[in-house]
Amino acid sequence: MRIIIFRRPSWRNLALWGILLFVIIAYRENVASVFSGKLKPIYSVNVNTKDIGITFDISWGEETAEPILDILKKEGIRATFFLSSPWAEKHQELVRRMVADGHEIGSHGNRHIDLITLGPEEIEKEILTAQQVLEEVTGQKIRLIRTPNGAYNNKVIFTADKLGYRVIQWSVDSLDWKRPGPEAVVNNVLNGLRPGNGAKPGDIILFHASDSAPDTIKALPTIIQQLKRKGNNLIPVGKLLEEASSTWPPESNLKEERLTGK
The missing domain is CATH 1.20.5 (Single alpha-helices involved in coiled-coils or other helix-helix interfaces)
Incomplete structure (x- = not known):
């Protein structure tokens, strides 16, 4: 035994x-x-409407932003502009026009560097530095962020979430920064980088209003008009999130993860 x-x-x-x-x-x-x-950023949402989020990133440039604002105003579209704080500080009149036109302002960080290369304290400093500038210029409470270059990891998303931010990615990429030509930008949005993956309700479209993307000015009216013909509404991301029953991917539902302890 x-x-x-x-x-x-x-x-x-x-x-x-x-x-x-x-x-x-x-x-x-x-x-x-x-x-x-x-931990994931928000790429898209599930909605019972035909709404689509429209977003523009700006980190540098003098020429592209104002024509885009003119197009959006003519078409009656309100969007989300993710602004780097140095650009916003330098172009305060344009930023105030965005606010006056009814657009939503989100953060595109302070320095245009990949936050994944930084420690948590440095990430927090980058986010809060940008927040202070953007809130002073816009008068808005800034709580959406698109990280520079879309770079993220658990550390970045957790730190942003701790500061009250929602990290916004995209599900439809115009690839306008590659300067493929206006027709290609239109096709990338309406039909998708792969056939059948064009913009649909709940999607978030990525454009740039930096001078790296001059094709956007020519492509944008066609994109807006075609999506309107399909019955879609283009709206800011914040409003899209208010309508959402859930976000995608499921790992972007951070509050739910916290409650379940996962």
């Missing part, structure tokens, strides 16, 4: 397990974000 002897754990082992348990409970959100591998 085999006898199994259970040894009483030492006080040191018990202390170590106690410390580990305390760390997990106290920092459970950080632990989840690091080990789950599931």
